Amino acid sequence: MSMAGNLRKVTHLGKVGHLRRVARLARRRPRVDLSHPSRSPLGSSVVNCVTYRDGVRGPAGGDLVDAVKRVRRNGDGFVWLGLHEPTDQEFAGIAELFDLHPLAVEDAVEAHQRPKLERYGETLFAVFKTVCYVEHEELTSTSEVVNTGEIMVFTGEDFVITVRHGRHGSLGPLREELESDRQQLAKGPAAVLHAVADHVVDDYLQVTDAVQADIDQVEMDVFAENGARADPGRIYQLKRELLELKRAVVPLGRPVEELATRPIRVVSPEIQTYFRDVLDHLMRARDQIAAFDELLNSILQAHLAQVTVAQNEDMRKITAWAAVIAVPTMVCGVYGMNFDHMPELHWTFGYPLVLGVISIACLALHRGFRRNGWL
Structure with missing residues (x-):
């Protein structure tokens, strides 16, 4: 067979394959107007x-x-x-x-x-x-x-x-x-x-x-x-x-x-x-x-x-200051009971002595709390 004949045959087969493919796709698609x-x-x-x-x-x-x-x-x-x-x-x-x-x-x-x-x-x-x-x-x-x-x-x-x-x-x-x-x-x-x-x-x-x-x-x-x-x-x-x-x-x-x-x-x-x-x-x-x-x-x-730690630190500070304040509160509370027979009640240097004791006690507590990291 000549080359031209082969080309015509290939072209024909290609067209047939294309038509078959179109028909196959048409069968698969819905029929819509x-x-x-x-x-x-x-x-x-x-x-x-x-x-x-x-x-x-x-x-x-x-x-x-x-x-x-x-x-x-x-x-x-x-x-x-x-x-x-x-x-x-x-x-x-x-x-x-x-x-x-x-x-x-x-x-x-x-x-x-x-x-x-x-x-x-x-x-x-x-x-x-x-x-x-x-x-x-x-x-x-x-x-x-x-x-x-x-x-x-x-x-x-x-x-x-x-x-x-x-x-x-x-x-x-x-x-x-x-x-x-x-x-x-x-x-x-x-x-x-x-x-x-x-x-x-x-x-x-x-x-x-x-x-x-x-x-x-x-x-x-x-x-x-x-x-x-x-x-x-x-x-x-x-x-x-x-x-x-x-x-x-x-x-x-x-x-x-x-x-x-x-x-x-x-x-x-x-x-x-x-x-x-x-x-x-x-x-x-x-x-x-x-x-x-x-x-x-x-x-x-x-x-x-962190919030819990911060709250604990705040509570320790409050507790430490409460302990410091408790010393003068206790001493002043004792001497505020107005009894006649009390230690150093009529002594001239009794008042300065009590203030000194309160100050020394408070300073000692404050130093101790600072050393322990509470203040």
Whole structure:
């Protein structure tokens, strides 16, 4: 066979393979009417809606239905839909278009979910807790240190939907960073899922570093010369904020481990390699939080011990001065009983003698208490 014939045969086989792939993907996807663009479910909660093919951003314009039609017509690429705090009405059309499970839709709309990873047929649903360090000039017993939010990610074969809750955790810079790495973005929706997880976990590490600075400052104040006068409310506040951070980090360990180790249809083994790095960073953040918790417990115990020692010192001083004052009180009390027959009562030098005895006794007691560290 000639070279031209071989080329025609290869081209024909490539077209057949492409058509078979398109048919296979069409069978897996829900049958949704995409013929009416006016039925697009987009609302005010939509931050961005972009199509990608081979790691390249598709043309702008149109709506979500048009974007899905283009992707499914070509048989490759995917749609990335970004939402911020959507309502039930706004998310209803999106859920119907992508055949999302009602339970996952309910979690995505209502938020306040625990970090988790769930599979609903061909769709993967992941929940991430986002954290943000709240800047403050001085840590007080009412200072907010950690602010939390949520990012939910629906991942399918040709779409990824990110739902963000909270005032922070914007994915705009992440999208730009991914678009600059065409090779990574060409790996499909799972690459976006990895990028979101990596972004969230990196924020964990940044927040733990910032919290460490607050803990170091509290530790310095407690072990300062007047550490017993430090405000224990700051320590309790740090422990409460650390607990909020712990609730975001610790439950995420198992979902990320599943993404890194267990076979999942929409996550290729190549992307799982990247999730192992995310898991490593997550474990580092978790270990730091555990160490901070133990350190705060130690600081609190040290502060309570300092307060106890300071109280004991105050009690010793009070006791010593009470003993010194007891001597003149006793002598003056004896001579104040007004009896006729008392020692040295009518002696000319009796009064100076009694004052001298009182002074010598008080000085002796004061010197003894000073020598023993009570005064």
